[in-house]
Each structure stands twice: as structure tokens, then as C-alpha cells.
Amino acid sequence: MSTDTPASPPDDLDPEAVADLQARIEALETEVSDLQSEVDDSGSQKMVIIATKGTLDMAYPPLILASTAAAFGYDVTLFHTFWGLEILHEENSKNLQLSSVGNPNMPVPNAIAALPGMDRMTTRMMRNKIDDNDVASIEELIETSLASGVELQACQMTIDLLGYDEDDFYDGVTTGVGAASAFQDMVDADIQLLV
């Protein structure tokens, strides 16, 4: 027995009610197909990281996660604000420092860590460790991230606040963006992180 809808409704049905139902079915079908295409369009997953720190140790996690997520097929936006801008600053990014004061993981007591030149010394120790362990440089991770399609954004308000110029940043970095665009990206994202 065929399950197809008969071409004409049986006589005992009110033709108007049938037409009404058919119209409703059509409307629902359109709605379902619209929703389906919406789901298909937003196929790839998204991650947004807000990077606010500019020390050597805190520059790594956002870049490592961002480039890795891109390898997993995610659309990634890395929004840099406040000291996070240092990571995208072409010159400063090569000179990120490690703070030895207030860091209980450093092998020097605070009273000594506060002496002039200590940050430079601990930073040099850390950089040597980074080299010895074949860990990529910040510059390398930025280039890798850009090549993997990660969107690197520099918050315009903090660019102005810290007196930077758009040309100070790596090629490929998006400037002229603010909290609203970061927020919109976060709304659409599957993963949102603040570092």
C-alpha cells in the first residue's frame, strides 16, 4: 500500500481545512530547510581567546592553543588587549620578559628577585630552557598561527591607550576592533577563554 498523499482529499473532509493544513505543512517544510541550511553554514566550530598578559610565560598558552585548534579545523580568533598587545608587537614580542617578583615558582626569594636586572636574568634562563627543549619561539608561533588561518586581533582602544601605532604589529594582525566585535565572536564561539 502506498503511503503517498492522495492527489485529492476524501469527500468527507472540509476542503478549506485541507488547504489550510497543506499551507501549514509547506510553511513548516520551508522553516525546517532554512534551519537545516543555517546548521550547515555554521559547520566549523569556533574558539575565541582573549589574551591580556604580556609576559613571556603568558604569551605561550594562547598561541599554542590557537594554532592547535586551527589544526583541529576550528575557526579561531585571538583578541589581544592590554599587555596582550605586546605579543603582537613585532619588536616587543622578541623581548618579552619573565617576572621573578611575586612568582613563587622562581628559584629566587622575592627580596632578591626585586633587585635590578633580576627579571633580565630569569628571562634569559627561561629563554635558554625554551631553546634547549625545542619549544617554538613566540615569533614562530605567531607566523604559524597566521598561516593556519588564526585571526589575530589587536584591541584598538588599548593600542591608543598604550600609544602604539598600527604599523607596530605583525603583518596580518587585524586592528580597529573593539569589545563589541570580540563579544560577538564570543557569542558565536563554542569555546571562549580569557588568558
Place this chain on the structure above:
Amino acid sequence: MSTETAAETLDVKGQNCPMPVIKTKGAFDDLPVGETLEIVSTDSGSMSDIGGWAESTEGAELVDQQEATEGGQDVYKHYVRKTE
């Protein structure tokens, strides 16, 4: 699976996390469907990283993972086939 059946070899020796996975993704994108990519790494974390990457990547099938010692160095080999 042996090395002879891999169409391409990606050498990421001397590179640490996250580079092996990122370079794997790049080489995998260029790999023809049906072929297998061999990844040679010195990063012990690559065993879990590349395994996890293949598992969550559509069209990537982890065929094999091997640990070996070459020239006094621990080497981790991964074989990922492109199925679609």
C-alpha cells in the same frame, strides 16, 4: 603497516608541542585521498597529540604508532591515512 606504504614522510624531529600536530595538519591537507602520511617526531607528547588529532579529524585514520630508537634518540612514528 610499514614505512614503504606511506606516500609522504613528514619529519618534525627536534620540534616540540604544538608544532608536530600543526605540521601534520598541513601535510595531511596536501595528501591525496587513500594515501598514508608518515610523521617522524622526537616529541614524546606527539603519541597522544597526533592520535587525538587523527581521532577528531574527519577523513583521518590513525593506522599505526611506533616507538623506536634511532641514533641514540627516541623517535615516535605515526601513520595517518586519508580516507576521504
